[in-house]
Amino acid sequence: MKVRHLMLSDSFAGVERHVAVLANEQARRGHSVEVWGGDPQRMRTHLHGAVRQIETAGVAVTAARSLAASSSDLVHAHMTAAEAVALTARLGRGVPLVSTRHFAARRGSGHKGRLIRAVLDPQVDAQIAISRYVAGAIGGPSTVIYPGVEAVDTRDVARRPVVLVVQRLQPAKRTAVALRAFAVGAPRGWSLEVVGRGPELADLQRLAVDLKIAERTSFLGFRNDVAQIMRSSAVLIAPCEIEGLGLSVLEAMSQGLPVLASRAGAHPETVGRAVDGQLFPPGESAAAGMMLASLCEDREWRSQYGEELRTVQRSIFTPAAQAEGTQSVYQEVLR
Known part of the structure; x- marks a missing residue:
């Protein structure tokens, strides 16, 4: 054909x-x-x-x-x-x-x-x-x-204490929710990396200062090595409430990277398929922060949850x- x-x-x-x-x-x-x-x-x-x-x-x-x-x-x-x-x-x-x-x-x-x-x-x-x-x-x-998305070999993965956001920086993506969740829930020693570019960058940089997380936050802009960044990160936050599906979420799942996502858009069809799928009420950064804190504090649970997401990806997506x-x-x- x-x-x-x-x-x-x-x-x-x-x-x-x-x-x-x-x-x-x-x-x-x-x-x-x-x-x-x-x-x-x-x-x-x-x-x-x-x-x-x-x-x-x-x-x-x-x-x-x-x-x-x-x-x-x-x-x-x-x-x-x-x-x-x-x-x-x-x-x-x-x-x-x-x-x-x-x-x-x-x-x-x-x-x-x-x-x-x-x-x-x-x-x-x-x-x-x-x-x-x-x-x-x-x-x-x-x-x-x-x-x-293609399956990924996750053997010999060394993860840093990094919370990752991968999306375009525009209002509909709700990146500010991720920054506020990080400010609420990320322990000392953890950092936030934001991959993407868009018209909200300056506002988000100011928000990081206001939240007193600027020193722990890196805005990386456009990157060709997102897969490698995912491979070495510990948690992905996906705050968008209107995501048609979310390829970045699927790519994170394929890497066994734990995902914390808004219970909106298509996230319940991806992350929500996991028994322990971590979905927070849309826009509620405090609730997201509490869930993030639990993930950050328990490495064994992060590993188990990431493996569960990887199994979901390999069976459906x-x-x-x-x-x-x-x-x-x-x-x-x-x-």
Whole structure:
């Protein structure tokens, strides 16, 4: 089968990472796979040699013309702008269109949203939602297929007394909740590392000063070595309340890294699957801090809990399961 994954982006964030994992597994299974879009250099690093990479540079007109002039069995779009471009193949060549919905919101936004939905909704042959949380928010029927991440060898891991946050620094992510939880619950000798960049950085730096944790807090910005940082950290805090799934959480689980997450968004579908899943009430930094203190104080429990999360990841959130579920959707559309 010839599959085109289409993203109208020039970045490499959660959606692009999702596509890279899926495309690699599909190619491993013998499909002809192309990935259109994403940051060229970083996509090249993450895609296996069997996956063909097409640079779009986010130019909708160029991408649409190229897509209309070429053939494939199916176009798999990611995000609304990519769906709109994919219509050129859908309408011009009758190529089926599958869309993965990554965010818990209906198509389009503002006053244009209703028009966008009126145009796109009837043209999408099948929707995939990355979680039940997303499926309940997007409108219309969908199939829930969880993203997968690769299993990680966790032998000989030496963990530092570090609490980690990995996410974009913007208000919706609620990073301030993590800082306040750390201030409440982290014992002396522990530090906080925040990986990510965004418009909230200056405010968060000031908050660290106000909370008197500035000397123990490092804002690391964008990093290419997140896996290595996770491997050496002791706890991950995931405070976002609207996370469609949370690839960083899945990656932490694959590393056996204990996760403390908000009981909101899709976190109950990931962390919440563990018997001892550590979920705090959304936005309640005091409760999160108390739970963090318990984790920090008990190394044996952290190890057991991390192993439980790793088992959950390896049983449910795998590239193989993601590819198999996606293939079933493709086959249904192509009948």
